[in-house]
Amino acid sequence: MTRIALDAMGGDRAPDTIVQGLAEAIKDKQFSAFLIGDEKRIGKSLERYGVGRSVELVHASEVIGPDESPSMAVRRRRGSSIGVGVRMQKEGKVDAFVSAGSTGAVMAFSLLTLGRLGGVNRPAIAAFFPTKVGFSLVLDVGANSDCKPLNLLQFAMMGSIYLSYSFQRESPRVALLSMGEEDSKGNDLTLATHELLRSANLINFVGNIEASRILDGVADV
Structure with missing residues (x-):
């Protein structure tokens, strides 16, 4: 038990x-x-x-x-x-x-x-956001005030693995929160992170997402 x-x-x-x-x-x-x-x-x-x-x-x-x-x-x-x-x-x-x-x-x-898992530079806080079709997992929501692209890539991988194993979601859709859905939108951190996520083979990256679209359920992470 x-x-x-x-x-x-x-x-x-x-x-x-x-x-x-x-x-x-x-x-x-x-x-x-x-x-x-x-x-x-x-x-x-x-x-x-x-x-x-x-x-x-x-x-x-x-x-x-x-x-x-x-x-x-x-x-x-x-x-x-x-x-x-x-x-x-x-x-x-x-x-x-x-x-x-x-x-x-x-x-x-x-x-x-407890320490960190191997390969994880920084911990993240994850939160479930209710959506029109269920929920999305959003991270990081408060553990870090300043991140690097590698940190955001690791957050994406942790969130994807968590949903896969704990909620049996096959190949969770991962999106990057940005000021626009176009690949060219965002600051330097967003642009660099977008490139990392797009080239990562272990996650199902579906592109950028605006905050207003989270509740539509177009992404799982």
Whole structure:
């Protein structure tokens, strides 16, 4: 059975909202849940939403606030719910860690604790955008403020592989977000990335796409 660790202290109105979401999830899915955070506060939420013994509590004495520096949090908040959760995944105690807390802290702890896959220079945050025909996976949506063409090529490959294996989408269509659909449109980064994507044999590159076309579902990644 899949083992999932949840940051019970992350996000607005935690831990109530986290426990409430967990209560809904376990109605439809079979998985082992680990709630990480202040045991006393989590316990009250579990009683409030009627979550039974299928949940295991893991105490974490600290919480990373939304305004804290991720780099400082990694050094000073190792006992935080995010720090504990990422280490549990590193040690193989869980299969996945989920947090609605500080995105920067999750990325920082993950990068330093889990590391990067071989051949990946930078991590990326992916988000599902609803479309008229289902959804598209968009990345990167916040992990990097300044990228090089090679980074964007790697993002395209990671997104394509993820959809292929996790959602059984055969040969996902990959598009490059630009100010116009023509090959000649875009800044230097867009133009250089377009050339890399067009010459890549491992992805199904369908060209540039404008932001307004994402919701039409003309691309998968």
